[in-house]
Amino acid sequence: MSRKKRVTSYDVAREAGVSQSAVSRVFRPGFSASDKTREKVLEVAKRMGYKPNAIARMLITQQSGIIAVIVSSRANVNYPEVLSQLNKSISQRQKRVLLFTLDSSDDLDELLESIWTFQVDGVIALAAHFEERSLEQLAQHNIPVVLYNRNVPEANANSVCCSHERGIKQLIDILHEGNHRSYLIISGPEDSDVANERREIASQYLTQLGYSDTPIVYGDYSYESGREALARWLKNNNLPDAVICSNDIMAIGVIDELRENMKLSVPDDVSVVGFDGVSAASWYSYQITTIRQPLEQLTKAAVDILMERIENPDSPPETRVLVGKLIAGNSTKPRG
C-alpha cells in the first residue's frame, strides 16, 4: 500500500513558521488567531493540500459527527425514500450517515457493538427488529436514539411517526359514510409494528361502527402478496364492499387481481383503500384513496429531535406525531 504520506498539521506549522496548535486553531471554527497567522496558515495549507484528519479529531473529541441509520434489508417499500431524505437532512447538518443493516434480532448485539465501536453521535432506527433492550443499551452509553415509525410502547424513547389512527379512521369514515357494509382487511406482516398498528386500529374502529369480526388476511406489504391475499379470501368468501389495505402497494395488487382474475372493477364493484401515499398510488391507472405520509416532515422531525438530544443529552424523551394527508382517489365510491 503505497498511499502517499498525508500532510499533517505539523507539516503546515513548520512551513508556515508557527506552532502546530496555531494550525489547529485556524481550522477550528470559533477559535481565535490573529489575522496574520490565519492568513499565512491557510495559504500554506492550501498550497500543501492539507486537510484536517477527521479520524484524529474524532479520537480526541470523542465525537464522530456520524449518525447511524439502521435499516432492514427486507424491502419495506418506502424505506429507501426515507433513507434518501434522512441523508439529505443529516448532510445539511454537517453530519454523515453511516448505514447499518439489521435483519433479525440475532444480529442485534453485534450491531450495537459496531455502533458503539464507531462512536456515533446518535442513532435513527427504522428497522423492525430493533427492540427495547437495544434502547437501554444505547441509553447506557448516552447515545441518543430516535425511532422512525416504530412503536416501542413501554420505552419512553424519542420517536416520530405518522398518525395511523387519524388516517385509518378518516379512510374508514369515507367508506362508512359511503354505505359500505362489509369489509375485508389486508394487513401487513405480523412482525411489523406499523402493520399491526394499522390493522388493530382498523379492526377496532370497524367494531365501534358496528362491524364486528371484520375478517383479516395477511400479506407482506408486497404487490404479489396483496393479490394473493385477496385471491385466497375470495375462493371461499363473498366480495366485500370495501378492502382496507395496510399499504398502497398491496392495494395496487388487490386492484390488479380484481381486474385480471375476477374481471371486476374498482370502484364500481368494490372500493379499495391503501396507506402511505407512494407515488404509484396516484398514477392514473390506480388513483388510490389513501393517506399520504408526510415523509419530508417526518424525516426532518427525526433529525431535529436527534440533534437536540446530541447537543443537550438531558432533554426529556419526545414523540412527535404528524398527521398524514387524505388523498381522495378514485378507488372508492359510495354504495347503494
Next chain:
Amino acid sequence: MSRKKRVTSYDVAREAGVSQSAVSRVFRPGFSASDKTREKVLEVAKRMGYKPNAIARMLITQQSGIIAVIVSSRANVNYPEVLSQLNKSISQRQKRVLLFTLDSSDDLDELLESIWTFQVDGVIALAAHFEERSLEQLAQHNIPVVLYNRNVPEANANSVCCSHERGIKQLIDILHEGNHRSYLIISGPEDSDVANERREIASQYLTQLGYSDTPIVYGDYSYESGREALARWLKNNNLPDAVICSNDIMAIGVIDELRENMKLSVPDDVSVVGFDGVSAASWYSYQITTIRQPLEQLTKAAVDILMERIENPDSPPETRVLVGKLIAGNSTKPRG
C-alpha cells in the same frame, strides 16, 4: 456531556493482569495469544463491557473499513434500491457504508475533501456530477473508486454497468420485426449519462435500420414528465407506431397519458417500451416490455471490484458490463 467513561484496553489489561498489547492482540483477528491469555482477556472484557475503539484503530492503521457511497438526492428512481443492495453487500464484507450526497458539481471539492478526511477505504459513485477530475484526485490519494452505471469515457476507471446497447437493440428489434414503422424516443434528462447513452443508441440503431431522424423529446425520468413529453409531442404530430422510453417510469406515464387523455390503448394503438425492469413495470395494469437490469449482480460486481482494489491497489482498472434480461410484456404487439 456526562458520557460515561469508556472502558479501554488498558482497563482490561490491568484487570486481567496482562499487558495492554496482549488485549489488543486478542481482539485482532489472526494474531496469536496463548489460550490462557485469550480466555482471561475475553472474560474480563466481557465483564467490563469493553469494545475496541474503531476510531483509534483507524487512526493508526490508516484504514477506516468505511466505503463512501456517493448518491445524488435527485430521485433517480432506482438508486434507493441500488443503495440498499450495496449496503447489504458491503455489510457482508464487514465494511460499512458512509453516505455522501452530491447534487451539483459545485460541491465536488467539498465532497472530495470530506471523503479524504474520513480516510475511506474506497468509493462507489452513483451520482451524475461525479466527474473525471474527481477520479484523478482520488487516484492521487490511492483511494479506489468504482463507478456504477456511469460513463466517464476517457478515464480508465473501474466501473460496472448494464449493457444499454444490447438491451436497447433487443427492444428495437422486437418493434422493428413487429412492423413498427414510425418511432418516438422519450429520453431522460441530458445531465444523465445513462439517459444520453440510451438515447444515442436508440437513435443510431434506428437510423441504421432505415428510420433516420427519429424524433426525440425529453423528460426527467419521472412519471409526470413521461406524460407531459408525450402530450407535448402529440399536440403537433401524429401518433407513432412505437414509443421508446429511457426508463420504465416514463413508459408508465406514457401509457397513462394515452389512456386518460387520448383514449388510446396500449398495445393496440401504439407500442411502448421502457428500460430498467422496476417492479411496477410488471404490474398487470402496465406489463411493460422492458429490459430488467441485473441489480443484484451489478451491485455485487461493484463491491467485488472495489474490494479487490482495496486489497491490491495495483490491479488494473476493470469494467464489467452485465447484460439485462428482456421482459416480453404486453405493451407491444406486431403491427399490420
Next chain:
DNA sequence: ATGAAAGCGCTAACAC
C-alpha cells in the same frame, strides 16, 4: 494570541 506538552485508544515493531 501563541507555543509546549499531555493525551485520545489503539497498533506494530522490537526486544525479551
Next chain:
DNA sequence: GTGTTAGCGCTTTCAT
C-alpha cells in the same frame, strides 16, 4: 508468546 515503547494526527489546557 508477551511486554515495552513509540507513535497515528489531532485538541486542549496551561504558561508565557
